[in-house]
Amino acid sequence: MRSLMSNFLDQAGGTAVIDGGLATELERHGADLNDPLWSAKCLVSSSHLIRQVHLDYLENGADILITASYQATIQGFKAKGFSNEESEALLRKSVEIACEARNVYNQKCDACSYPSSDTIILKHRSILIAASVGSYGAYLADGSEYSGDYGAAITVQTLKDFHRRRVQILADSGADLLAFETVPNKIEAQLAKQAYAELLEEEDIKIPAWFSFNSKDGINVVSGDSLLECGSIAESCNKVVAVGINCTPPRFIHDLIVLLKKVEPHVLSFQN
Secondary structure (H helix, E strand, C coil), rough: CCCEEEEEEEHHCCCCEEEECCCHHHHHHCCCCCCCCCCHHHHHCCHHHHHHHHHHHCCCCCCEECCCCCCCCHHHHHHCCHHHHHHHHHHHHHHHHHHHHHHHHHHHHHHHCCCCCCCCCCCCCEHHHHHEEEEEHHHCCCCCHHHCCCCCCCCCCHHHHHHHHHHHHCCCCCCCEEEEECCCCHHHHHHHHHHHHHHHHHHHHCEEEEEEEECCCCCCCCCCCHHHHHHHHHCCCCEEEEEEEEEHHHHHHHHHHHHCCCCCCCCCECCC
16 A cells, blocks of 8 residues: 555655645635534535535646545534434545546546646646545544643543544545544544554455644644654554644644654645
């Protein structure tokens, strides 16, 4: 699985471009995201806007699309009145929309006789779909993904049970990899990795993953746990193909990348 990222980066010239913020672009297109589901609300009411934002990013040079599933959880959808089956279908839909945008982009490339213009880039290239897996704190929608403070009641089993079914669904929906995002502490790094590793074995999941952490001091993740230790936990799973940083002030990124390079050659960054 590690060869997937190596080969992809070789084709991209050594560096690939991840898309940008989804929520801000959805709002620019008129979406109202004042909801606990945040951008995942559009999976229910405005899927065409998600598709358009994905396409916009491809036309501006993105090589990797991250799905609108960061805030999408079975628990969150059920709290809004959806059945278990409907909730699972919405998770699958997040990947399907990104795949549709990639297909539309490739069709536009086929029909175009020039690779780019002053406004858009139309160029055949490898494009990866990364299925976003937000942290437990993202589901809580209380800002705890930016503090890592989940309280004393959170156990290993709680986090494992929380991630398991969502990961299973997203991994089987046509994505190229799983993107565990905004992991704020060591316990979730350990548990997400553990749940993912078990699913690989038990469900014969074929796609790899990346883990990205957030930091507020340029050394540690937001909980105060060592970034280097968290990165090592993720990298120790042989199905993890990259580790990195997201939702972090740009001034910290260089030093954080240098740290992560000590444990993983493929480092990603999509900072604030």
